[in-house]
Amino acid sequence: MKTLVRLEDAPRSMRSASALVLLLLAACGSKDMSNTGDVINCQNDSRVMAYAPNLSVTSPSGRKFILMRSDPAPPATGTDTWTMRVQDSSGTTLPNLPLWIDPNMGVWMPDHGHGPSVHASVTANADGTYTVAPLYFFMPGVWRVTIGSAPNVGPNDSAIFYFCVPG
Amino acid sequence: MGAAIATLAAVGCGQSSGLSRQALLDPETCKGCHPDQFNDWAGSMHAYSSTDPVFLAMNRRGQRETNGALGNFCVNCHAPMAVREGKTTDGLNLDQVDPQLKGVTCFFCHSIQSVDGDHNNPLKLATDGVMRAAISDPFANRPHGAAYSPLMDRDRVESTTACGACHDIVSPQGAAIERTFSEWHQSVFSQSLGATCGQCHMPQSTTDKPAASGVPGAPLRRTHSHTMPAVDTAFTPFPDTDRQRNEIQSFLETALQSALCVEPFSSTSIINVILDNVGVGHAFPSGAAQDRRLWIEVVAYSGSNVVYSSGVVPDGTAVTALPDRDLWLMRDCMFDASGSQVAMFWQSASYEGNELPAQVTFDLSDPRFYQTHKIKMFPATGIIPAVPDRVTLRVRLQSMGLDVIDDLIRSGDLDAQFRGAVPTFTIGGTLEWTAAAATHIYVDRSTSSPVYCVTNTNLNVQADKFPAPTRSRCTP
Numbered sequence: 290m291k292t293l294v295r296l297e298d299a300p301r302s303m304r305s306a307s308a309l310v311l312l313l314l315a316a317c318g319s320k321d322m323s324n325t326g327d328v329i330n331c332q333n334d335s336r337v338m339a340y341a342p343n344l345s346v347t348s349p350s351g352r353k354f355i356l357m358r359s360d361p362a363p364p365a366t367g368t369d370t371w372t373m374r375v376q377d378s379s380g381t382t383l384p385n386l387p388l389w390i391d392p393n394m395g396v397w398m399p400d401h402g403h404g405p406s407v408h409a410s411v412t413a414n415a416d417g418t419y420t421v422a423p424l425y426f427f428m429p430g431v432w433r434v435t436i437g438s439a440p441n442v443g444p445n446d447s448a449i450f451y452f453c454v455p456g
Numbered sequence: 457m458g459a460a461i462a463t464l465a466a467v468g469c470g471q472s473s474g475l476s477r478q479a480l481l482d483p484e485t486c487k488g489c490h491p492d493q494f495n496d497w498a499g500s501m502h503a504y505s506s507t508d509p510v511f512l513a514m515n516r517r518g519q520r521e522t523n524g525a526l527g528n529f530c531v532n533c534h535a536p537m538a539v540r541e542g543k544t545t546d547g548l549n550l551d552q553v554d555p556q557l558k559g560v561t562c563f564f565c566h567s568i569q570s571v572d573g574d575h576n577n578p579l580k581l582a583t584d585g586v587m588r589a590a591i592s593d594p595f596a597n598r599p600h601g602a603a604y605s606p607l608m609d610r611d612r613v614e615s616t617t618a619c620g621a622c623h624d625i626v627s628p629q630g631a632a633i634e635r636t637f638s639e640w641h642q643s644v645f646s647q648s649l650g651a652t653c654g655q656c657h658m659p660q661s662t663t664d665k666p667a668a669s670g671v672p673g674a675p676l677r678r679t680h681s682h683t684m685p686a687v688d689t690a691f692t693p694f695p696d697t698d699r700q701r702n703e704i705q706s707f708l709e710t711a712l713q714s715a716l717c718v719e720p721f722s723s724t725s726i727i728n729v730i731l732d733n734v735g736v737g738h739a740f741p742s743g744a745a746q747d748r749r750l751w752i753e754v755v756a757y758s759g760s761n762v763v764y765s766s767g768v769v770p771d772g773t774a775v776t777a778l779p780d781r782d783l784w785l786m787r788d789c790m791f792d793a794s795g796s797q798v799a800m801f802w803q804s805a806s807y808e809g810n811e812l813p814a815q816v817t818f819d820l821s822d823p824r825f826y827q828t829h830k831i832k833m834f835p836a837t838g839i840i841p842a843v844p845d846r847v848t849l850r851v852r853l854q855s856m857g858l859d860v861i862d863d864l865i866r867s868g869d870l871d872a873q874f875r876g877a878v879p880t881f882t883i884g885g886t887l888e889w890t891a892a893a894a895t896h897i898y899v900d901r902s903t904s905s906p907v908y909c910v911t912n913t914n915l916n917v918q919a920d921k922f923p924a925p926t927r928s929r930c931t932p
Contacts, residue, residue, distance in 0.1 A: 301702060328611055365659075365660065365662045367658050367659070400649050402820050403914050404913075406709065427710040428656060431656045456659055
């Protein structure tokens with residue numbers, strides 16, 4: 290990770306002093322709003338996609354991951370469900386693929402460095418579509434959803450969706 | 457007032473003529489055309505703020521103990537329209553004040569013209585009868601004028617100043633006893649990729665809805681919730697208490713990331729608990745942190761025997777009464793001008809807190825990113841004389857400590873019946889450690905021993921961790 294000295298390894302007296310400094314710093318702020326953004330909203334972030342039904346992302350192997358619909362639409366805070374379809378490069382629908390979402394970073398807030406505590410999964414449906422749920426976007430901000438092949442199954446391939454989830 | 461509602465019902469919200477100021481003051485008037493917003497608000501703490509028995513008890517006691525010098529300090533935020541309409545000066549007569557002026561009303565927030573300070577309600581209200589909101593192109597309507605205001609726009613930073621006006625409180629003796637706005641402002645959540653108060657506490661609807669019902673031709677909007685959940689609950693019969701508690705629980709579930717770790721030695725061990733405040737845009741707990749009680753319960757078992765525990769609070773017992781030297785209790789303590797610890801805010805000239813701080817950066821390469829990873833060792837000194845085969849962790853929260861409730865009961869200001877109304881929330885369920893489940897491992901640099909962890913979140917236990925904030929001037 291990083292080469293920062295961990296305070297837990299420091300002598301206890303130093304830990305207490307450091308904690309006190311942090312407390313004092315926390316108590317000394319004024320409310321000069323000049324360092325805040327005028328607008329707090331991720332909708333114009335260059336990474337995010339504009340939601341529309343059948344929004345597609347093409348994976349490195351050429352598969353097209355089509356987000357047929359999001360419920361709710363567009364993605365919103367709370368528990369969302371996506372319905373997807375996957376096509377190969379010739380446009381043939383690919384049913385019953387072993388798709389999955391990494392339980393650690395498959396649903397992720399890249400700016401915050403964390404995901405939800407609820408893990409999403411991908412279920413293949415009889416009609417050849419896939420259901421992705423529960424997508425627990427628990428707070429507003431930029432969310433990244435990575436859908437890929439299960440480890441050791443099929444090509445190591447994935448599609449990444451970025452959405453601004455408004456508050 | 458009944459006449460105003462009758463008028464709206466009879467002619468429809470799109471046809472009625474302009475409502476008088478007196479009519480606009482009454483939330484029941486708003487209900488006629490904005491039933492969803494009203495129903496949300498009616499079960500919220502904003503509606504409850506001047507009928508809350510704990511507020512009434514504290515205000516009563518504060519007025520008595522300061523010989524009235526407390527004045528409108530409490531009621532200025534708890535019943536702001538009653539103060540501004542001249543119906544109360546100290547909140548002691550709230551039982552005689554018209555219900556329409558109680559609580560933090562529709563009129564109060566939607567009339568804010570400017571914010572002329574940053575604490576203790578410096579809000580200036582408009583006198584033009586125009587209701588301000590976040591809608592940039594308000595539909596012309598007859599009941600009242602409508603205008604866009606950045607102070608109501610959850611995407612605008614200005615909106616936080618409207619909330620902050622009553623969510624930062626400085627005591628009469630100068631102690632910053634409530635700092636939610638300051639905490640947010642100093643956090644990364646005040647930056648462009650952060651989140652405003654409203655974006656978390658007033659989430660947007662997921663479908664387009666009418667902002668007002670019965671207005672022909674009015675466009676559908678993305679509205680937002682007015683339930684405004686946080687951690688406080690109603691202690692008396694009140695609308696939607698079940699929804700209120702469910703929303704709070706849902707909110708709390710994602711507030712923190714936690715890990716439970718065991719460092720085993722040959723026949724002994726220590727337990728480490730790591731907490732990270734990832735989902736809260738301010739410190740946790742916040743608000744009246746001198747009354748909040750957030751603590752960690754750890755129980756270690758060898759077979760069916762408990763070999764170690766901390767923070768196990770029997771039902772009905774105040775957590776502060778535990779004879780527990782290891783207790784990790786997060787809250788503010790307050791002190792008077794001489795430095796003696798005090799229990800009530802009007803006595804406070806300073807404070808000391810050990811809450812979990814909010815994130816200050818989203819940059820993972822910034823050392824400050826990991827400063828919210830707080831770790832505490834159990835026991836604080838010594839070791840556990842066994843290696844447990846199972847350990848459980850619960851993070852527990854009371855919005856109002858039972859010791860505070862007891863204090864108000866003892867002083868005769870609060871009925872003892874309310875003691876049983878204080879809920880204890882468990883945040884994130886129970887995290888259980890077993891050797892088999894402990895697949896997240898880091899190395900304790902002071903002992904070079906591996907530490908085995910479980911987490912039900914994405915917490916990276918290998919990342920830098922910092923000691924849990926401590927208080928030096930008060931216990932527990």
